[in-house]
Amino acid sequence: EAQVTQNPRYLITVTGKKLTVTCSQNMNHEYMSWYRQDPGLGLRQIYYSMNVEVTDKGDVPEGYKVSRKEKRNFPLILESPSPNQTSLYFCASSSPGDRTDTQYFGPGTRLTVL
Amino acid sequence: AQSVTQPDIHITVSEGASLELRCNYSYGATPYLFWYVQSPGQGLQLLLKYFSGDTLVQGIKGFEAEFKRSQSSFNLRKPSVHWSDAAEYFCAVALSGTYKYIFGTGTRLKVLA
Numbered sequence: 001e002a003q004v005t006q007n008p009r010y011l012i013t014v015t016g017k018k019l020t021v022t023c024s025q026n027m028n029h030e031y032m033s034w035y036r037q038d039p040g041l042g043l044r045q046i047y048y049s050m051n052v053e054v055t056d057k058g059d060v061p062e063g064y065k066v067s068r069k070e071k072r073n074f075p076l077i078l079e080s081p082s083p084n085q086t087s088l089y090f091c092a093s094s095s096p097g098d099r100t101d102t103q104y105f106g107p108g109t110r111l112t113v114l
Numbered sequence: 115a116q117s118v119t120q121p122d123i124h125i126t127v128s129e130g131a132s133l134e135l136r137c138n139y140s141y142g143a144t145p146y147l148f149w150y151v152q153s154p155g156q157g158l159q160l161l162l163k164y165f166s167g168d169t170l171v172q173g174i175k176g177f178e179a180e181f182k183r184s185q186s187s188f189n190l191r192k193p194s195v196h197w198s199d200a201a202e203y204f205c206a207v208a209l210s211g212t213y214k215y216i217f218g219t220g221t222r223l224k225v226l227a
Contacts, residue, residue: 058214
């Protein structure tokens with residue numbers, strides 16, 4: 001089944017404790033992206049990747065890192081999480097890296113930073 | 115700056131009634147436009163998209179949207195709403211020359227039986 005998976009689905013952590021949210025897709029998509037969703041703000045793009053080793057900032061990249069070493073994986077790294085990063089995070093992918101193409105979204109990761 | 119505005123935060127309609135969700139964008143170039151739906155506790159699913167050609171586009175689940183360049187709008191419509199359409203709807207723009215997306219703040223639809 002074609003899908004985007006995220007792990008973990010739920011995470012509660014404390015300020016400053018490094019964490020990684022994984023994202024994996026099995027559709028051989030070139031384009032992957034991370035978003036955060038906050039009430040009243042909709043979805044905001046954090047980072048995106050057009051292909052392996054090619055990433056760029058979205059609208060809200062501060063406090064986040066990403067890497068794209070393999071085509072299927074696009075982890076989101078919070079080196080020192082803070083409470084304002086408490087949010088619902090979505091990973092998405094599309095092919096063939098065409099911005100007019102359909103983005104497929106993962107189920108989301110709900111992160112709470114205490 | 116580029117932006118997407120969904121002026122209605124909440125909309126309530128009766129089952130069987132028609133629906134129109136508004137979306138306005140601010141962008142200098144020809145936009146690529148999308149409507150997504152998010153059911154409770156789920157990720158987002160694409161309903162329809164516009165990037166060229168016929169300004170009236172058909173999507174899944176009986177939805178359609180019309181691109182009006184003069185009004186910078188891309189409103190979503192459905193002639194008869196079903197209870198299963200209750201969800202949150204997001205309009206989005208993809209910026210040409212980049213792979214950046216801008217989403218609106220969403221419209222939450224409630225359907226009365």
